[in-house]
Amino acid sequence: MNNTPVLQITGLSGGYSLNKPVLHDVGLQVQPGEMVGLIGLNGAGKSTTMKHILGLMSPHKGDITVLGKTRAADPGAYHGALSFVPESPLLYEEMTVREHVEFTARSYGVERSDYESRSLQLAKLFRMEDKMDTLSSHLSKGMKQKVMIMCAFVARPALYVIDEPFLGLDPLGIRSLLDFMLELKNSGASILLSSHILSTIENYCDRFIVLHQGKVIAEGSLAEIAAASKRPGQSLEQLFYELVQGGE
Structure with missing residues (x-):
């Protein structure tokens, strides 16, 4: 190592x-x-x-x-x-879960194919598959925290x-x-x-x-x-x- x-x-x-x-x-x-x-x-x-x-x-x-x-x-x-997951979720109210994750991936220069496979994996892992096109303002606090985690982990x-x-x-x-x-x-x-x-x-x-x-x-x-x-x-x-x- x-x-x-x-x-x-x-x-x-x-x-x-x-x-x-x-x-x-x-x-x-x-x-x-x-x-x-x-x-x-x-x-x-x-x-x-x-x-x-x-x-x-x-x-x-x-x-x-x-x-x-x-x-x-x-x-x-x-x-x-580096990537950061804060204690309190901070999201754009008029953006969907998918848009948050894609925006983060673009910011880190993640390839499109990698973004797609990772976002699918993360949505399944955190049981957010049916929330990907939901505005963040409509999510519970726990779901908002999951979005922050997904954004942090879509990059590597x-x-x-x-x-x-x-x-x-x-x-x-x-x-x-x-x-x-x-x-x-x-x-x-x-x-x-x-x-x-x-x-x-x-x-x-x-x-x-x-x-x-x-x-x-x-x-x-x-x-x-x-x-x-x-x-x-x-x-x-x-x-x-x-x-x-x-x-x-």
Whole structure:
């Protein structure tokens, strides 16, 4: 496996105010073919970290590279190498599901034949086949979330940044999403996944990064974090609770 990280964050400090940063010297990486869980309490800095990766916020200091490129040096290559699923769906009300997916595919330069086969696969996977020509304004919140997921996955970038994707999804939708992410990971894609549902992601992520008060307080596989915490055999949820309690 290629050991060059798909995502590399080094010494990242940043936030909404120069005088009061949210992130403090955050460092993390995601390797090719790896799914990494980014976990933390509300306000820990998870979404702020993702906004910096996406270029929605500028670091106070530190560096972020995707496939070895910074956003400043090569914005086209940088953004073309990643795809994002936000916590809250953001859609155009007067566009259909099909139009959203096709628009995204065109933006990423996906070949027509690939778009057609992928959109069919995704519509079937998320049980949206009968909704493809429905306006987004007529969809439930869960269906809107499925459209965001379909748009992210119709492209095949190196890195997927996924923020709380399970909110609004039914149990079958959650299972379909997890299985598809696993399939993408096994094909070589990299995934940075933020979720509060620790029991759900425990068996899917290769490693975990625990953010607390804007700092990385633990990272590694479940077994590595348990060993470092001297709590072997504990679940991710138990380890997380004890880590953040100790970090207060």
